[in-house]
Amino acid sequence: xxxxxxxxxxxxxxxxxxxxxxxxxxxxxxxxxxxxxxxxxxxxxxxxxxxxxxxxxxxxxxxxxxxxxxxxxxxxxxxxxxxxxxxxxxxxxxxxxxxxxxxxxxxxxxxxxxxxxxxxxxxxxxxxxxxxxxxxxxxxxxxxxxxxxxxxxxxxxxxxxxxxxxxxxxxxxxxxxxxxxxxxxxxxxxxxxx
Amino acid sequence: xxxxxxxxxxxxxxxxxxxxxxxxxxxxxxxxxxxxxxxxxxxxxxxxxxxxxxxxxxxxxxxxxxxxxxxxxxxxxxxxxxxxxxxxxxxxxxxxxxxxxxxxxxxxxxxxxxxxxxxxxxxxxxxxxxxxxxxxxxxxxxxxxxxxxxxxxxxxxxxxxxxxxxxxxxxxxxxxxxxxxxxxxxxxxxxxxx
Numbered sequence: 001x002x003x004x005x006x007x008x009x010x011x012x013x014x015x016x017x018x019x020x021x022x023x024x025x026x027x028x029x030x031x032x033x034x035x036x037x038x039x040x041x042x043x044x045x046x047x048x049x050x051x052x053x054x055x056x057x058x059x060x061x062x063x064x065x066x067x068x069x070x071x072x073x074x075x076x077x078x079x080x081x082x083x084x085x086x087x088x089x090x091x092x093x094x095x096x097x098x099x100x101x102x103x104x105x106x107x108x109x110x111x112x113x114x115x116x117x118x119x120x121x122x123x124x125x126x127x128x129x130x131x132x133x134x135x136x137x138x139x140x141x142x143x144x145x146x147x148x149x150x151x152x153x154x155x156x157x158x159x160x161x162x163x164x165x166x167x168x169x170x171x172x173x174x175x176x177x178x179x180x181x182x183x184x185x186x187x188x189x190x191x192x193x194x
Numbered sequence: 195x196x197x198x199x200x201x202x203x204x205x206x207x208x209x210x211x212x213x214x215x216x217x218x219x220x221x222x223x224x225x226x227x228x229x230x231x232x233x234x235x236x237x238x239x240x241x242x243x244x245x246x247x248x249x250x251x252x253x254x255x256x257x258x259x260x261x262x263x264x265x266x267x268x269x270x271x272x273x274x275x276x277x278x279x280x281x282x283x284x285x286x287x288x289x290x291x292x293x294x295x296x297x298x299x300x301x302x303x304x305x306x307x308x309x310x311x312x313x314x315x316x317x318x319x320x321x322x323x324x325x326x327x328x329x330x331x332x333x334x335x336x337x338x339x340x341x342x343x344x345x346x347x348x349x350x351x352x353x354x355x356x357x358x359x360x361x362x363x364x365x366x367x368x369x370x371x372x373x374x375x376x377x378x379x380x381x382x383x384x385x386x387x388x
Contacts, residue, residue: 120382159387163380176380183377186357186370188314193353 004091005184006113007031007098009177010106011121012154014132016167020121021100023174031181032090034099037063040078053083071101071108084112096181103157110160117184119177120161124168126151198285199378200307201225201292203371204300205315206348208326210361214315215294217368225375226284228293231257234272247277265295265302278306290375297351304354311378313371314355318362320345 011017025033037053039060048054055063060079063069072081082099090097101109109116123129129151130144158164163180167173205211219227231247233254242248249257254273257263266275276293284291295303303310317323323345324338352358357374361367 119380158382161382163377164382164386165380176376179373179376180380182370182373183357186313186359186374188352188355188358192358 004032004093004095004097005181006087006091006109006116007096007181007184008106008109008113008116008118009098009100009121010103010118010161011167012123012129012151013102014129014151015121015123016170016173017100017121019170020165020167020173020177021098023170024098024177027174028178028181030096032095032097034082034087034090034097037069037081037083038078039080053086070099070112071105073102073105082109096185098181103154107160117163117180118161119163119165119180120158121165121167121173122155122158123151124166126155198226198287198289198291199375200281200285200303200310201290201375201378202300202303202307202310202312203292203294203315204297204312204355205361206317206323206345207296208323208345209315209317210364210367211294211315213364214359214361214367214371215292217364218292218371221368222372222375224290226289226291228276228281228284228291231263231275231277232272233274247280264293264306265299267296267299276303290379292375297348300351301354311357311374312355313357313359313374314352315359315361315367316349316352317345318360320349 009017009021021033025031035049035051035053037055037060039055039057042048042052042054046052046054057079060072060081063081063083064072068084069081070084070087072079074080082101082105087097087099099109106118110118123132126148130148134144165173165176165180203211203215215227219225229243229245229247231249231254233249233251236242236246236248240246240248251273254266254275257275257277258266262278263275264278264281266273268274276295276299281291281293293303300312304312317326320342324342328338359367359370359374
């Protein structure tokens, strides 16, 4: 049994990373979700070590100090991070791990795991993203413009990725993601050539 | 729409390439089977241009002379070849093409299509290959030894391939093959980065 592979799912905000990943994980058991750490309180039904590692702020910042996160960020006054030890343990056990993360986080991951497989989830088109944002009904003209400019910039990041998956129909996007994982496991490794 | 991709399915004789490919093609319509040319007579139900291009010997050897085959070979006094024009036309139309071929043929394909995706189908183990050969009941001890030696040599070819698929359970092998095709279509291309 070889080492596991790390898959990184990223893409512009609002593209549907979470939905695609949830569906993948419910269909496909051969990949381990990378559990994040957070300082926010568990919601009803959430389990420590499954949904998140729930940490005190003290513990969280100790881990930040000790460089124990692959990346971390603040969102709405709570802190979230990806514990390196959890990912490394899974990989060493030969498990494949999938990590869902925003584009800035993905850049951090690339520095630490240059051999990870980077998958970029994109909307079918900028127009479609606009339509989806419009649909939310919460965007004024100016905010919409900023968001679309950001999305255009973010879409240029694709050049740093290995695969691109268009999130047009959910089932298709999930099948593509699953196919990428299965195919990567079939790639010839050095140990096959001995 | 970009150019199509060429997929080459190869592996030791007896490993089950034809069975895996037949099942793939019946499940999955997004790839075009590379139709071979042959000098043998059509069997009942076989259609020209679908199962084979049925050619006279004269026509076949004219094509050989004109380098119109990617590769060709003689089997039981009939001739078989892969017409280059058919493959090239499909690729230019943006269709993905899959070619099933023995290991020597695959080497020829690699010279003409270095960017093709090479997939190696292998038995679960040499012991399993032995068991399968034993099962045929038509091999004496000496022939068996020669075949197994050949298979061992052939398995070393894996280093020239991009992917390895173990033909353990048929459905799994077909799913892997299909996943490789889907994943390859998601790979970032130069035109994605402009």
